[in-house]
Amino acid sequence: MLQFLIRRLTGAVVIMFLIGAFTFFLFYTIPQDFAELACGKNCTPENIAVIRENLGLDKPITTQFWEFMGGILTGRDFATGHCAAPCLGMSFESREFVWDSIIDRFPLTLSLTVGGLIIFLILGLGAGLLAAWKRGTVIDKAVSGASMVLSSFQIYFLGPIVLGIFVYTTGWLENPKYVPFTEDPAGWVVGLLIPWAVMATIFTAQYTRMARSTMIEQLQEEHVRTARAKGMKKSYVFFRYAWRGSLTPIVTILGMDLSGLLAGAVVTEYTFDLAGIGRLAVNSSLSKDLPLTMGVMLFGAFFILILNIIVDLAYAYIDPRVRLA
Numbered sequence: 001m002l003q004f005l006i007r008r009l010t011g012a013v014v015i016m017f018l019i020g021a022f023t024f025f026l027f028y029t030i031p032q033d034f035a036e037l038a039c040g041k042n043c044t045p046e047n048i049a050v051i052r053e054n055l056g057l058d059k060p061i062t063t064q065f066w067e068f069m070g071g072i073l074t075g076r077d078f079a080t081g082h083c084a085a086p087c088l089g090m091s092f093e094s095r096e097f098v099w100d101s102i103i104d105r106f107p108l109t110l111s112l113t114v115g116g117l118i119i120f121l122i123l124g125l126g127a128g129l130l131a132a133w134k135r136g137t138v139i140d141k142a143v144s145g146a147s148m149v150l151s152s153f154q155i156y157f158l159g160p161i162v163l164g165i166f167v168y169t170t171g172w173l174e175n176p177k178y179v180p181f182t183e184d185p186a187g188w189v190v191g192l193l194i195p196w197a198v199m200a201t202i203f204t205a206q207y208t209r210m211a212r213s214t215m216i217e218q219l220q221e222e223h224v225r226t227a228r229a230k231g232m233k234k235s236y237v238f239f240r241y242a243w244r245g246s247l248t249p250i251v252t253i254l255g256m257d258l259s260g261l262l263a264g265a266v267v268t269e270y271t272f273d274l275a276g277i278g279r280l281a282v283n284s285s286l287s288k289d290l291p292l293t294m295g296v297m298l299f300g301a302f303f304i305l306i307l308n309i310i311v312d313l314a315y316a317y318i319d320p321r322v323r324l325a
Helices: 002-027 034-039 045-054 061-074 098-133 138-150 155-169 185-219 222-229 234-264 266-271 277-286 290-318 320-324
Strands: 076-078 081-083
Touching: 002 061, 002 290, 034 045, 061 076, 098 138, 098 185, 098 234, 098 266, 098 277, 098 290, 138 185, 155 185, 155 266, 185 234, 185 266, 222 234, 234 290, 266 277, 277 290
Parallel strands: none
Antiparallel strands: 076 081
16 A cells, blocks of 8 residues: 555656646746736836846746746745745735735635535435435435436526525525634634535535446446345445445545635635635636736646545555556
8 A cells, every 4th residue: 555655646746746847838938028917007117127036037937947846845035035835936916925825715715615525425425325225216216306406507506596595585694704613613604604505505416316326336236246145134235335336436526526626616706705716716817917826726736636646545445456556
C-alpha cells in the first residue's frame, strides 16, 4: 500500500508542476500588458513602469516563471511585503495576496460541500439500496420515479423556487448567508440550510439511481449467486458481497463531484448570492485579474489531484487487485 501511495503522490507532483507551467505560459501569451491591467484606468506611463518593476514584470518570462513556481514552495518578496508560501502572486484589483483571498473564501465553499455531501450521500445511497432491496415493488417504482424527476432539475431552477417559497413568501427561513461554524454552529446550519437542501435534492436523485443500478448489477454477479446458493442470508449477501462491489463506480463519481464542488460551486454560489471560491473565480475572470484567476485554477487543480489520490486509495481498499495495477 505504501508503494501504491508513493507512486500516486509522485505522479501528482509531476502533474501539478505541468499544470502550473501550462497555466502560467497560457496566460502570458495574452497580447496585453499586465502592468496596464494592474494599474487600471487613467494610469500614467510612470505608474505603469513602477507597477511593472514592483511585480517583476520587467524580467524575462522564464525568470518570472521560476519565481512564480519557487514562490509556491518558499514564498516571494514584493514591493508591498513578503508573500509567504504558498505564494500565488498578488491580485491586480485588490492588491491582496492571491492565497489570502482564496483562503478567505474557502471556508464557505467547504461548508457548502461538506453539508450537501453528508445529506445527499445518506439519502441517496439509502434510497438506492432500498430500491434495489425492494426491486420490482411499489417502493422501488416510487423511488425510481421520484429520482428520475428530481435528477432533471437544476440548481439555478430549483434554487429560486425554494427561495420564493420559504424566504420571500412564507418568511420561514432567512436568506442564505455564511456564518463561521466556530462562531455560531446554529447560525452556520440555518444560513446554509437552503443551499444544502437544493444541492441534496439534485444529487440525492443522481446517487439514488446510481446506487440502485450498481446494486442490481452486482446482485447478478456469479460470486453473489454462489453465496446465495450456499444458503447465506439475503441481508448478509446483500451487504457483504453486493454492496462492496457496487462501491467502485459510486466512489468514482463521488470523487469527481466532490472535487468540482470544492474547486468552486459557481452556480450554487451565484444562485444564493454567496461569496465562495466559485464566485471569486468568475469575478476574477470578468475583471481580468490574471494572478487571481491563475491562483484559483491551481487551487482547484490541487484539490482534484488530491481527491483522485483518495479515490485511488479507496479503490485499493475496496478491491485489493487495484494495488497491483
